[in-house]
Amino acid sequence: MNRDGVIVAILWVVMTAIGEWIALTARFMPMVGAEEAAVIDEAFTLLLVLAVPVATLVLAFFFYSILRFRAKDGEETQEGPPVRGNNALAILWVLGSLILAVYIVFNPGLKGIRELEASKGQEELVIQIEGVQWHWNVSYPDYDLSYERALQIALPVDTRVRFDITSQDVLHSVWVPAFRMKMDAVPGRVTTLYVTPTEVGDFSVDPNLRVQCAELCGTGHPLMRMDVRVLEPEEFQEWIQEAKEMVMGSGMEGMDMSGQEMSGEMSGDMSGEKSGESSSDSQ
Ligand SMILES: [Cu+2]
Known part of the structure; x- marks a missing residue:
């Protein structure tokens, strides 16, 4: 050398x-x-x-x-000497790669x-998420809880959760940065995503605890966001009860479960042509 x-x-x-x-x-x-x-x-x-x-x-x-090997000032540049093949080097490079x-x-x-995939088929909780231009609809079938235009979901910590994901109209994608997991929401299909949250927290603690649409789906795409609240199991049960009361009671007003104000602006005129044959039959 x-x-x-x-x-x-x-x-x-x-x-x-x-x-x-x-x-x-x-x-x-x-x-x-x-x-x-x-x-x-x-x-x-x-x-x-x-x-x-x-x-x-x-x-x-x-x-x-x-x-x-750069040219000095004033030095006339010229072609370098030709480089011939080097078999040993080539073999080393290809083999290494x-x-x-x-x-x-x-x-x-x-x-x-x-x-x-370790937790596949071993879910302890199912959450259904449906993407719509431009919001999310959420259901907890085990708890008979459904709400539209969701602004938050809650998960119990250390619990295997299966998300069943679909879309009513175009491709969306469910992405939670803190979980590093992402799954497309495809019209007419149910895709699944398994997550076992390990840290209690919510969006106010760390903005990475949020569902963010990760598939460009129209002008309202950046608005397709939900806070993710990871709670202790007892708190989760309380959250479910509160959510059910809110959904049944006051029509979900004035609380951050659902985003009436967002939907008013965004989906009023612009999402006029919602597909008649919705693919949300799984709910
Ligand atoms: Cu989107």
Whole structure:
């Protein structure tokens, strides 16, 4: 290895050490609100750790080359000597990339999917969410509770929850940043999403505890937001009772269960053509 090669190798090692330190210590992600979020974050960190040496190798060559081999002032530029093939290097590069690519198929790929699906079929609570331009309708079939134009949902902490998600009109997407989980709401289909929340909290504590539509669905798209309240089981039962009383009693006025004021502005004229054959039969 010539002198330039040695310098690039040293540069690579130093940049990799710094990069790995940042990858392992920096907090890139928002609050971890669910078991699934921990799985996703672990996958993110692993991919980052694997990507750092590849990126620093390219960057080390790149920066060293443009500094070391740049033309001096007044020097006439000319073509460099031709670079001939280097079989050993090519084989090393292809083999290294192949091993990396195959490895990430298994970890975090298949391993992560298996972890995310661990609670499949073992749900302790079902929540139905229906997207409509531009709001959410929510039902808790186990508790005989339904409300439209929802501004909040509640989940009991440490409980496996299955969301049954659908749409009345166009594609929407149910996304809770604190849970790292997202699922499309598709007209005519029910898609499912499993989440086990692990942290008590709500939108006022951390804005990542919210359902946010993540599929551009029209002018009201950014308004499709609901607060997510993760409660202790007893508090959750109280919340359910209160919600039922509100829904049955005062027609959901003046409380933040439902967003009459939002819907008044947004859905009055603009969502005139709601599809007649709604796909919400599952409710
Ligand atoms: Cu949307």
